[in-house]
Amino acid sequence: xxxxxxxxxxxxxxxxxxxxxxxxxxxxxxxxxxxxxxxxxxxxxxxxxxxxxxxxxxxxxxxxxxxxxxxxxxxxxxxxxxxxxx
Numbered sequence: 001x002x003x004x005x006x007x008x009x010x011x012x013x014x015x016x017x018x019x020x021x022x023x024x025x026x027x028x029x030x031x032x033x034x035x036x037x038x039x040x041x042x043x044x045x046x047x048x049x050x051x052x053x054x055x056x057x058x059x060x061x062x063x064x065x066x067x068x069x070x071x072x073x074x075x076x077x078x079x080x081x082x083x084x085x086x
Contacts, residue, residue, distance in 0.1 A: 012053075013050065013052060014052055019035040045084075060083075061086035063086055064083065
């Protein structure tokens with residue numbers, strides 16, 4: 001979160017990272033939608049700056065873990081780098 005001032009008005013903003021849905025329906029086992037990071041046409045991650053009034057709902061991302069055990073060294077802050085779907 002950050003804010004800036006322009007012509008005497010303060011604009012509270014945030015940087016967001018876009019995600020795209022995987023498939024057309026929610027997962028049948030969990031009932032949750034699976035998403036993956038959104039990419040632009042030049043294959044870079046899709047970020048945006050929006051006004052905080054535009055935030056409709058926050059989301060908690062639960063990784064799609066797979067079948068292998070996770071290494072003990074893996075920390076929560078590695079999630080966006082390690083997992084490709086949530």
